[in-house]
Amino acid sequence: MTALDITDASPTLAGALAPGASKGGERQRRKRSQRSQPFPGLTDRMFEEPIVSGRTLFGSYMLVSDPAGVRRVLVENAANYPKTAMDLRFFTALFGGGLLGTDGEVWRRHRRVMAPAFDPRSVAAYGPAIAASAREFLSRWDALPDGAAIDMAEEMKVLTLQVIARTVFSTDSAEIIDLIGGTLSRGLDAAAQANILDLLPVVGEWRMRARERRLAASSAGLDHAIAAMVRAREANLAAAPADLLTRLVAAKDEEAKPGGSGGGLTPKEIRDEIVTIFMAGHETTAGTLSWTWYVLSQRPREAARLRAELDAVLAGRPPTAEDLPNLPYTRRVVEEAMRLFPAAPGLSTRRAREADEVCGHPVRKGAAVTIMPWVIHRHRRLWDDPERFDPDRFGPERAAGRPRFAYLPFGAGPRVCIGQVLAMNESILILAALAQRYSPRLAPGAQVVPQAKVTLQFKTGLKMTLERRRP
Numbered sequence: 001m002t003a004l005d006i007t008d009a010s011p012t013l014a015g016a017l018a019p020g021a022s023k024g025g026e027r028q029r030r031k032r033s034q035r036s037q038p039f040p041g042l043t044d045r046m047f048e049e050p051i052v053s054g055r056t057l058f059g060s061y062m063l064v065s066d067p068a069g070v071r072r073v074l075v076e077n078a079a080n081y082p083k084t085a086m087d088l089r090f091f092t093a094l095f096g097g098g099l100l101g102t103d104g105e106v107w108r109r110h111r112r113v114m115a116p117a118f119d120p121r122s123v124a125a126y127g128p129a130i131a132a133s134a135r136e137f138l139s140r141w142d143a144l145p146d147g148a149a150i151d152m153a154e155e156m157k158v159l160t161l162q163v164i165a166r167t168v169f170s171t172d173s174a175e176i177i178d179l180i181g182g183t184l185s186r187g188l189d190a191a192a193q194a195n196i197l198d199l200l201p202v203v204g205e206w207r208m209r210a211r212e213r214r215l216a217a218s219s220a221g222l223d224h225a226i227a228a229m230v231r232a233r234e235a236n237l238a239a240a241p242a243d244l245l246t247r248l249v250a251a252k253d254e255e256a257k258p259g260g261s262g263g264g265l266t267p268k269e270i271r272d273e274i275v276t277i278f279m280a281g282h283e284t285t286a287g288t289l290s291w292t293w294y295v296l297s298q299r300p301r302e303a304a305r306l307r308a309e310l311d312a313v314l315a316g317r318p319p320t321a322e323d324l325p326n327l328p329y330t331r332r333v334v335e336e337a338m339r340l341f342p343a344a345p346g347l348s349t350r351r352a353r354e355a356d357e358v359c360g361h362p363v364r365k366g367a368a369v370t371i372m373p374w375v376i377h378r379h380r381r382l383w384d385d386p387e388r389f390d391p392d393r394f395g396p397e398r399a400a401g402r403p404r405f406a407y408l409p410f411g412a413g414p415r416v417c418i419g420q421v422l423a424m425n426e427s428i429l430i431l432a433a434l435a436q437r438y439s440p441r442l443a444p445g446a447q448v449v450p451q452a453k454v455t456l457q458f459k460t461g462l463k464m465t466l467e468r469r470r471p
């Protein structure tokens, strides 16, 4: 996820904004399709050319959308393309030294220690917590009158916050959820205030320090609560619940040197990882679900097919993690919604350590390299009729010939999303649980405008009416 609203601050797209972006003025801007909405700096060329590069006041930039180029930057030569110091610093200010804000040996050790808590077996153990949250959430909707007006984007945030509190801490305590919610929204407000000033040498440093101080003060309540939970788990690990926090407290680094200092995570490191997981996992999954509801409300045929699958497989009972392999169409609906509306529309900008070549294009040492799922997922050369919602693209036959890196909602390479299996399971289970009972419709006259902050958001919410399904 890019740390900044890249239309404001990224050297790459700041550059893209300059030449030609204002030509043709208002008329051309109005004609621009939905695909450029969240990033006004994107030009049509970027959705047609595999690689677009140039120079700006801030240096060279390259927008890479060729799957072979993505592989080169994120996988084959990933060591040459670390995240920019600016992006890392920004995430450190938000969450301390968690996975999103660290690099090099520290990042490698944390990633190694945390990986087992996110492997498919551990994720399967979180299934009941997800299912329980979905069930409780349904009783909240059941208490509303039929046809009630809701903001779906807010509803999904409430639900995914409960899910993450349960999977991480095994808690549904309102006090903890409020502490987390408050810390997250202050963090996201700080992210939203990022702009081009952050790139200036002295002013940028000053702004960053001030932001770090504000955020550290604002998360003190949550920090105390996490520290108390870590102490309680350490005191009696054998009796601790099998949640993510216990896994992190118990984790050992298998590669730690014998006789070294344990090789696990310290309480401060655990705190930073927990806050990172909340930040990285809550808005993204809420956004994915909300965009899925939006596209389904616009496509009655696909919505009917989804419900037919749910009725056939579940016959009205609540879904569990065991149902996941039997819900292929539900999975495709989520995958296709993530193609059109990736929750992380731009990956963190990478900076070339040394000169390189990407698909025959020279990359200068120090160049900013940007990879945008938003652009790649709507790219003319990679997808037929890219603006169309068509879940069958993800069926086995049609997916077979597609390059691996034409689709990257979770990024790729060593820094791929650690929570991707959890996020997919959670999204499918929640959609299945709610869609079998409800058919949310877009409220009359509602405007849906995508807005890229750290994640892809709805500029003015997602106003829907909640219709119950008739038996």
Ligand code: HEM
Binding pocket: 001, 002, 099, 100, 111, 276, 277, 280, 281, 282, 284, 285, 288, 342, 343, 344, 346, 347, 348, 349, 408, 409, 410, 411, 412, 414, 415, 416, 417, 418, 419, 420, 422, 423, 424
């Ligand atoms: C649909 C939901 C999600 C989406 C679309 C998503 C997307 C992403 C993407 C694109 C990245 C890579 C960013 C880059 O390369 O610049 C990332 C990293 C990360 N994600 Fe997710 N994510 C989701 C859910 C989650 C969940 C549920 C968790 C944890 C519970 C999580 C934890 C993380 C962490 C810790 C990283 C940093 C990994 C590292 O740098 O080693 N994400 N995510």
